[in-house]
Amino acid sequence: MKASIYILTCLLLMIIESAMFLVFPVEFFKPDIGIPFIIYTTIFLGPGTGLVATLIISLFQEILSNAPQGSIIFTKTCAFILLILLRGKVFIDSKYSFSYICGGYVLFESILFIIFSLLSRGELKNAINVLVYIIPNSIFTGFVSIFIFVLIEYLNERFLQREY
Amino acid sequence: MKKTIIITIAVLVLVISFLVFTNIPSFFKGYSKIKICMGEATGPALKLLSKPTQLARYIYDSYFNLIGVKKENFELQKKFESLQLENHRLAELEKENKRLKSILHLVEQYPNTMIAASVIGEDLKNWFKCIIIDKGRDHGVKEKMPVITPKGVVGQAVEVNKWHSKVMIINDTNSSVDVYVDGKNSRGILEGTDQTTLKLKYVLKNDEIAIGDKLITSGKDTVYPKGIPVGIVITINRNKAGIFADVDVMPFNNYKRVDEVLIVKKR
Numbered sequence: 001m002k003a004s005i006y007i008l009t010c011l012l013l014m015i016i017e018s019a020m021f022l023v024f025p026v027e028f029f030k031p032d033i034g035i036p037f038i039i040y041t042t043i044f045l046g047p048g049t050g051l052v053a054t055l056i057i058s059l060f061q062e063i064l065s066n067a068p069q070g071s072i073i074f075t076k077t078c079a080f081i082l083l084i085l086l087r088g089k090v091f092i093d094s095k096y097s098f099s100y101i102c103g104g105y106v107l108f109e110s111i112l113f114i115i116f117s118l119l120s121r122g123e124l125k126n127a128i129n130v131l132v133y134i135i136p137n138s139i140f141t142g143f144v145s146i147f148i149f150v151l152i153e154y155l156n157e158r159f160l161q162r163e164y
Numbered sequence: 165m166k167k168t169i170i171i172t173i174a175v176l177v178l179v180i181s182f183l184v185f186t187n188i189p190s191f192f193k194g195y196s197k198i199k200i201c202m203g204e205a206t207g208p209a210l211k212l213l214s215k216p217t218q219l220a221r222y223i224y225d226s227y228f229n230l231i232g233v234k235k236e237n238f239e240l241q242k243k244f245e246s247l248q249l250e251n252h253r254l255a256e257l258e259k260e261n262k263r264l265k266s267i268l269h270l271v272e273q274y275p276n277t278m279i280a281a282s283v284i285g286e287d288l289k290n291w292f293k294c295i296i297i298d299k300g301r302d303h304g305v306k307e308k309m310p311v312i313t314p315k316g317v318v319g320q321a322v323e324v325n326k327w328h329s330k331v332m333i334i335n336d337t338n339s340s341v342d343v344y345v346d347g348k349n350s351r352g353i354l355e356g357t358d359q360t361t362l363k364l365k366y367v368l369k370n371d372e373i374a375i376g377d378k379l380i381t382s383g384k385d386t387v388y389p390k391g392i393p394v395g396i397v398i399t400i401n402r403n404k405a406g407i408f409a410d411v412d413v414m415p416f417n418n419y420k421r422v423d424e425v426l427i428v429k430k431r
Binding site: 014016030032078080113120137 | 167170173174175177178180182184185186187195196198199203209213214220283284285286287288289290291292293294296322323330336337338358
């Protein structure tokens with residue numbers, strides 16, 4: 001129940017984000033809204049739910065993006081595996097530590113995309129694009145994830161049963 | 165144990181997505197089907213949610229208009245005195261009007277060759293340049309159909325769903341357009357740079373090209389029909405090494421400000 005609400009909220013936010021980019025012509029700062037939800041479900045609801053969230057969210061991102069087929073799923077799943085391997089070592093004690101992890105996840109995902117793009121297709125064009133946006137995307141996603149964390153916590157306290 | 169199973173599934177997903185990315189036909193087709201099914205469910209939601217954003221855009225624009233109203237008033241008073249100069253501009257506007265009329269004439273002449281669509285979304289990632297339009301397979305849109313506005317080329321449809329389609333903008337690094345320099349014999353390939361400007365490649369240093377030249381599609385790439393304006397040459401560097409000149413082009417369309425587009429049906 002919780003996982004489906006988180007995933008649906010994420011999908012809804014992504015659709016709004018795509019439509020809102022037409023209103024606010026931001027190019028340098030496009031946060032990855034999917035990442036905070038993937039991290040939250042993986043860390044707090046378990047790896048199984050996290051994997052489902054990763055697959056649905058990354059597939060949905062590919063629908064709303066011109067990214068090559070399979071690329072977002074690949075990078076997000078790689079980052080997901082790393083996240084479950086580090087699960088015991090990652091401590092989220094506040095919205096700020098959550099934000100750092102989200103920012104780091106974006107960095108890792110972007111670097112992975114560059115390597116993936118270079119190795120599998122030998123493409124350098126996309127790699128340069130990604131390289132340009134790594135830092136701003138990471139910072140902005142980290143910033144947005146603070147609000148997403150607050151939103152999820154609000155949903156938990158107000159509508160869903162809190163699990164410790 | 166459970167963790168091991170999940171990691172195994174995740175690794176399996178990795179392998180499949182890798183095979184999809186490397187365009188292995190059987191995997192690619194299967195993946196496309198799943199994506200299309202999910203995309204068809206997304207279309208109506210995106211269309212619905214783009215309506216309030218249009219209102220938000222109106223409020224946003226009005227707000228900035230209001231901020232500038234005092235300044236604008238002062239400028240208007242100054243402009244009133246220099247109305248004579250404006251008359252010279254009229255000639256230019258008349259030219260533009262003629263050009264637009266000719267495009268409109270084209271649409272009227274071939275009413276079944278163009279599909280009008282509204283822009284309802286934009287790429288979630290800033291790594292790629294793409295817009296989402298509200299016309300899809302049901303309206304006759306197909307992949308590789310050119311997307312234009314009366315100003316010029318916007319891009320081409322790259323993914324078509326039931327109700328919506330994705331359009332790769334000419335600014336995208338994966339985009340290339342075969343172009344001619346209008347009124348001259350020079351020809352080149354216009355490539356996206358992910359920035360606001362485009363690069364015109366394979367133009368020889370001694371080719372006939374100058375700043376301010378208009379570029380039009382050649383029709384030789386089999387995607388864009390011949391004669392559609394694309395952009396204007398803004399810089400030419402003939403001092404770099406090699407046989408080709410370095411040419412920067414400003415596209416006529418700012419995709420950030422495109423609201424309505426025309427999709428050209430292929431015959």
